[in-house]
Amino acid sequence: MSVSPTASASPAAAGSRSGPAASSVPPAATGAGGQAPTQVDLLDFARRAAADGELIASLPLDPEGRTWVRLEGPGGSEAWLIGWPPGSGTGWHDHADSVGAFVTAAGELKEYSLAARLPTDGWKTLELTEDVDRERRLSAGQGRAFGHHHVHEVLNESPDRHAISVHAYYPPLPRIRRYSRTGPVLRLEQVERPVDWQ
Numbered sequence: 001m002s003v004s005p006t007a008s009a010s011p012a013a014a015g016s017r018s019g020p021a022a023s024s025v026p027p028a029a030t031g032a033g034g035q036a037p038t039q040v041d042l043l044d045f046a047r048r049a050a051a052d053g054e055l056i057a058s059l060p061l062d063p064e065g066r067t068w069v070r071l072e073g074p075g076g077s078e079a080w081l082i083g084w085p086p087g088s089g090t091g092w093h094d095h096a097d098s099v100g101a102f103v104t105a106a107g108e109l110k111e112y113s114l115a116a117r118l119p120t121d122g123w124k125t126l127e128l129t130e131d132v133d134r135e136r137r138l139s140a141g142q143g144r145a146f147g148h149h150h151v152h153e154v155l156n157e158s159p160d161r162h163a164i165s166v167h168a169y170y171p172p173l174p175r176i177r178r179y180s181r182t183g184p185v186l187r188l189e190q191v192e193r194p195v196d197w198q
Contacts, residue, residue: 037075039145042168043101045074046143049081049166050105059083061162071166078172084109084163089155092179092186096120096149100169103143107163111136111144113152114186120149128184138165151179151186 037045049055049071060067061083073079078098084107092112102109116132138144143165146152156163178190 035075037073037077037168037170039099039101039147041074042077042099042170043103043143043145045077045079046101046103046166046168047141049079050103050141050143050164055081056105056164059164061085061164071168073168073170075170076172077168077170079166079168081105082165082167084156084165086156086158086160086162090153092151092153092181094118094149094151094177094179095169095173096175096177098169098171098173099145099147100150100167101143101145102138102154102165102167104138104140105164105166106140107156107158107161108137108139109163109165110155110157111138111152112155113146113150116151118149118151118186124188126186128186130184 059069059081063085065085066088067083069081071079071081113134113136114128114132115134116128118126136144154165173194175194176192177188178192180187180189
């Protein structure tokens with residue numbers, strides 16, 4: 001796994017501060033058999049990176065905004081090391097056609113997600129049924145993988161402690177859709193593409 005400096009590129013779950021540079025760490029593995037990485041490969045990568053104490057310690061933490069560095073993920077995936085100050089979060093979003101995984105390296109993150117297959121395009125507002133909400137707490141060492149069009153928000157709900165996590169996506173993010181939510185109503189607010197993060 002190696003770290004690339006990112007001065008202005010935004011991680012998938014971003015929306016706060018520019019990323020700091022960091023030093024190199026051991027090379028990343030590719031997907032099984034040299035193929036495109038699977039959700040399992042991405043989760044394995046995120047677990048190994050989250051267990052790398054030197055890498056985790058290299059991330060400067062900002063008391064007010066998220067910080068991040070881009071990592072070299074397996075098989076050409078997009079990967080990020082992200083620092084979450086107390087009370088920060090992503091808002092509701094998905095990663096469109098990319099599959100992904102993330103693992104908490106320090107602190108605890110909470111994920112709210114929807115257990116529903118949403119239409120991929122052609123809508124602005126959806127009314128969700130009452131049984132689609134899921135939540136999970138992910139403390140240090142815990143993580144999850146997810147498939148295409150997974151809608152979620154990730155939060156550091158601690159009032160006084162940073163969290164750090166590792167995220168990986170394949171293919172590299174073609175777009176991120178951001179949503180607002182009021183009760184059961186989910187509204188598409190914005191579609192971001194890589195050019196928006198540069």
